[in-house]
Amino acid sequence: MNIKFDKNYHTHTYRCKHASGDVADYCQAAVESGLSVLGISDHTALPDHRWSNVRMEMEELPGYSSAIDQARIDFPELTIIKGMECEYAAEYVSFYQDTLLGELQFDYLVGAAHYIPVGNSWKSSFGGIESVADLRAYANYLIQSMESGLFAFMAHPDLFGNSYQSWDKEAIAASRDILAAAAALRIPLEINGLGMRRGKVNTPQGKRNPYPWLPFWEMAADYDIEVVINSDAHRPKDIIGNMQEAAEIAEKFKLTSAVLQL
Numbered sequence: 001m002n003i004k005f006d007k008n009y010h011t012h013t014y015r016c017k018h019a020s021g022d023v024a025d026y027c028q029a030a031v032e033s034g035l036s037v038l039g040i041s042d043h044t045a046l047p048d049h050r051w052s053n054v055r056m057e058m059e060e061l062p063g064y065s066s067a068i069d070q071a072r073i074d075f076p077e078l079t080i081i082k083g084m085e086c087e088y089a090a091e092y093v094s095f096y097q098d099t100l101l102g103e104l105q106f107d108y109l110v111g112a113a114h115y116i117p118v119g120n121s122w123k124s125s126f127g128g129i130e131s132v133a134d135l136r137a138y139a140n141y142l143i144q145s146m147e148s149g150l151f152a153f154m155a156h157p158d159l160f161g162n163s164y165q166s167w168d169k170e171a172i173a174a175s176r177d178i179l180a181a182a183a184a185l186r187i188p189l190e191i192n193g194l195g196m197r198r199g200k201v202n203t204p205q206g207k208r209n210p211y212p213w214l215p216f217w218e219m220a221a222d223y224d225i226e227v228v229i230n231s232d233a234h235r236p237k238d239i240i241g242n243m244q245e246a247a248e249i250a251e252k253f254k255l256t257s258a259v260l261q262l
């Protein structure tokens, strides 16, 4: 199967401290790979410096923004969209809404549940969704993020599959809640290529990708949702990494691709 795709809305830069390359390197790779639309969506800076080990500093924000502005001049053949990948929290709403989307004129924000609120603290979603309580916290947080209305789409909604091992009745219930919310709120969900580059997880049912988790997407077909296929590139050479396989998942389960108006 060879499915055509020419848009990728999820890429990073060296500023997040776990990616390589700058905006221009991703744009060059995008042109060489035949993309016509490229969204740059690095991990957002945060005013309170929370999780600063995996994101840019506030001082890097102007440089990030101007690197995208410059790329728009240098790569006229590419439509370049200015974005950020963001974790929802009530205290960040004004920064996201007024500063990023407002003052700095970002085109879009991607919502992602890399951390979940558990009790009075945050827990990493990577390796941290071990119990039913964690899974519920993940689903509720993802839904709350969608309800904020801040995000153009949600990155890897099935991220919990990296550490919640079994597709059991709890996984089904959490997934149904996420999918129902996405349908009701009209928020597209991302089938994420990076999950297929992370190495398999061992589960009682055998080895599988941490995400995309196939039964989640099979169930997504029951809902009136739309999907976005992205690479989540953290290296320029991964600019279209695993987008073919992600597109095949959408095709297999007859999921509708979203047309983003950004």
Ligand SMILES: [Zn+2]
Pocket: 012, 016, 018, 043, 234
């Ligand atoms: Zn990242």
Ligand SMILES: [Zn+2]
Pocket: 010, 012, 085, 155, 232
């Ligand atoms: Zn990302």
